[in-house]
Amino acid sequence: MRFFWILLFLISLIGCHSPRTKPAGQVKAFMIQQADSIGLYAKAMQTAVDQQQWSLLPGQFAQARHHYKQGEGLYEFYFGGICDFLNGPAIDEEEEYDMKVVEATGFQVLEEMLFPEVDTAQRARLESEVKMLHSASLRLRRLCEDNILTDESIFKALRLQLMRVMSLGITGFDSPVALHSLSEAVSSLDGIARVVSLYEVNPTVQSAWTEAITRARAHLAEHRDFDSFDRAAFIRKSWRRATQALLAVERSLDLPKDSLVWAVDLSYASFLDSGSLNINHFVPGYNRNASPLAVDLGEKLFFDPILSGTGTRSCASCHQPQRAFTDGLAKSETLLHARTVLRNAPTLINSGFQKTQFWDSRVHFLEDQIADVVSNPEEMQGDLKITAERLQGQSTYRSLFEKAYPGQAIGERTVLAALAAYIRSLNGFNAPVDRYLRGDTTQLNDDEIAGLNLFMGKAKCATCHFMPLTNGTLPPLYLKSESEVLGVATRADTAHATVDPDLGKYGTYHRELHRHMFKTPTLRNIALTAPYMHNGAYATLEDVIQFYNKGGGAGIGIELPNQTLPPDPLQLSQHEQRQLKAFMLALTDTTGLMPRHAHQ
Numbered sequence: 001m002r003f004f005w006i007l008l009f010l011i012s013l014i015g016c017h018s019p020r021t022k023p024a025g026q027v028k029a030f031m032i033q034q035a036d037s038i039g040l041y042a043k044a045m046q047t048a049v050d051q052q053q054w055s056l057l058p059g060q061f062a063q064a065r066h067h068y069k070q071g072e073g074l075y076e077f078y079f080g081g082i083c084d085f086l087n088g089p090a091i092d093e094e095e096e097y098d099m100k101v102v103e104a105t106g107f108q109v110l111e112e113m114l115f116p117e118v119d120t121a122q123r124a125r126l127e128s129e130v131k132m133l134h135s136a137s138l139r140l141r142r143l144c145e146d147n148i149l150t151d152e153s154i155f156k157a158l159r160l161q162l163m164r165v166m167s168l169g170i171t172g173f174d175s176p177v178a179l180h181s182l183s184e185a186v187s188s189l190d191g192i193a194r195v196v197s198l199y200e201v202n203p204t205v206q207s208a209w210t211e212a213i214t215r216a217r218a219h220l221a222e223h224r225d226f227d228s229f230d231r232a233a234f235i236r237k238s239w240r241r242a243t244q245a246l247l248a249v250e251r252s253l254d255l256p257k258d259s260l261v262w263a264v265d266l267s268y269a270s271f272l273d274s275g276s277l278n279i280n281h282f283v284p285g286y287n288r289n290a291s292p293l294a295v296d297l298g299e300k301l302f303f304d305p306i307l308s309g310t311g312t313r314s315c316a317s318c319h320q321p322q323r324a325f326t327d328g329l330a331k332s333e334t335l336l337h338a339r340t341v342l343r344n345a346p347t348l349i350n351s352g353f354q355k356t357q358f359w360d361s362r363v364h365f366l367e368d369q370i371a372d373v374v375s376n377p378e379e380m381q382g383d384l385k386i387t388a389e390r391l392q393g394q395s396t397y398r399s400l401f402e403k404a405y406p407g408q409a410i411g412e413r414t415v416l417a418a419l420a421a422y423i424r425s426l427n428g429f430n431a432p433v434d435r436y437l438r439g440d441t442t443q444l445n446d447d448e449i450a451g452l453n454l455f456m457g458k459a460k461c462a463t464c465h466f467m468p469l470t471n472g473t474l475p476p477l478y479l480k481s482e483s484e485v486l487g488v489a490t491r492a493d494t495a496h497a498t499v500d501p502d503l504g505k506y507g508t509y510h511r512e513l514h515r516h517m518f519k520t521p522t523l524r525n526i527a528l529t530a531p532y533m534h535n536g537a538y539a540t541l542e543d544v545i546q547f548y549n550k551g552g553g554a555g556i557g558i559e560l561p562n563q564t565l566p567p568d569p570l571q572l573s574q575h576e577q578r579q580l581k582a583f584m585l586a587l588t589d590t591t592g593l594m595p596r597h598a599h600q
Contacts, residue, residue, distance in 0.1 A: 073161025330536025451583025472520025487553010
């Protein structure tokens with residue numbers, strides 16, 4: 001049977017070649033072909049619903065998704081909007097800046113109605129959804145027909161898709177009910193291989209690529225059980241080799257370079273490589289490529305109480321390096337220590353790798369976050385104009401600003417730019433987990449490896465805390481930072497749990513679906529950042545894991561109609577919970593966290 005599938009795979013590669021059309025033209029034909037196949041199966045599903053042939057629907061659905069996954073990398077790269085419609089989450093979303101509710105539709109909505117068994121009571125909605133799926137496939141086809149492809153963009157799309165397979169595909173992100181994630185990852189690899197086969201490549205490079213992608217495909221195809229699949233071994237032994245081989249193919253073609261700022265620096269094989277994540281993707285244009293002098297200036301400002309109105313509080317008062325730039329409190333104290341602010345002070349490590357800031361996602365850039373905190377009467381009670389005047393009056397600061405921003409006056413913009421440059425330098429991607437996934441097998445013990453597999457599999461942590469950043473910024477394009485409604489209680493699990501009264505994003509945007517919604521934070525250095533959640537109500541990692549294991553708020557008696565966390569218990573044993581914790585502790589990286597210069 002295995003030989004049959006390998007033979008079929010090789011035949012499909014050969015069948016893609018056409019001597020009359022350049023590769024980009026053949027790729028367009030491939031994209032159209034997959035869109036047509038999605039439409040054919042959507043049409044077949046319409047017929048099955050009309051004739052009440054319920055048993056046919058799951059298989060037809062799986063075939064439609066197979067063809068979508070084959071073209072997913074290209075579709076996501078070129079047509080992200082239609083992909084959100086075709087394969088977006090199965091929950092309604094409400095826009096921040098208008099009253100529009102975006103109703104969920106597409107594959108994930110259909111999946112919930114078809115698995116584990118067909119919900120025949122929803123016949124009317126089933127009929128509506130398969131019609132919309134068919135309509136979306138026709139729109140996708142038209143987009144493919146009108147699109148202009150370039151070889152360099154095609155390979156960017158393929159390489160990003162390999163990263164999507166690792167960070168989203170094998171975690172169950174978009175197949176949470178049917179758990180078709182592993183077979184669909186095979187479909188993604190098949191699609192990548194078919195496109196690469198259209199290009200003439202150096203035989204040595206081609207041989208290495210064929211061996212690597214065949215091995216990765218076989219690794220997935222031979223292990224179909226979602227919970228027991230060894231993701232750690234797949235990433236380390238097969239996936240990394242495929243990413244390196246695909247980069248070699250791209251380089252052998254000597255394709256033109258572009259000037260766009262991607263979140264992943266594609267001169268690296270993948271986002272697991274040290275230095276591969278590009279901070280400039282998350283930075284406003286005027287503050288990109290910050291110099292070391294700007295970082296040093298920002299560090300000095302960070303530890304200087306000159307920013308506060310009282311001259312008694314610095315940024316480091318609530319973001320302490322030894323605590324991974326948190327303060328160890330459930331909620332930070334106000335400036336005059338009379339009470340606490342509304343929420344927990346989050347870590348600043350890797351905080352630059354997000355598309356929104358604050359627990360309620362109310363600003364996009366660190367510069368805006370800093371301005372908000374400095375001017376907040378309860379936090380720093382500062383005035384950046386007055387601060388700039390004070391800095392101008394100090395010869396040391398005048399000299400530092402002139403070196404960091406020559407020709408620019410000391411003002412709000414340069415103060416914010418320097419502080420943001422320093423915070424963006426607080427990166428930690430050299431934890432034991434990182435070193436293990438890069439190939440050093442001595443870095444994790446058996447429990448930590450098992451915990452990694454739970455994190456990316458059965459425990460479903462990585463469907464919100466996306467690897468490798470472990471925050472809610474969606475890989476591999478990193479264009480959106482997600483928020484969730486968990487049903488966090490006022491205190492760790494009690495017999496009479498009540499939801500924390502903080503309304504989260506609702507307080508900023510006043511949208512009903514945003515009630516009790518908070519941004520998904522990073523889990524890196526979580527060993528140093530207790531207590532946990534936006535309100536600091538969970539003192540230990542054990543508390544947090546138990547909360548999720550029970551199904552979030554719904555599992556402890558809190559009823560929120562808009563809870564986005566699946567309410568189903570995870571069924572993790574005590575041993576598995578300990579392994580999960582062991583993995584999270586292995587996300588600790590204190591390299592470079594302490595100040596580089598002495599500060600008073």
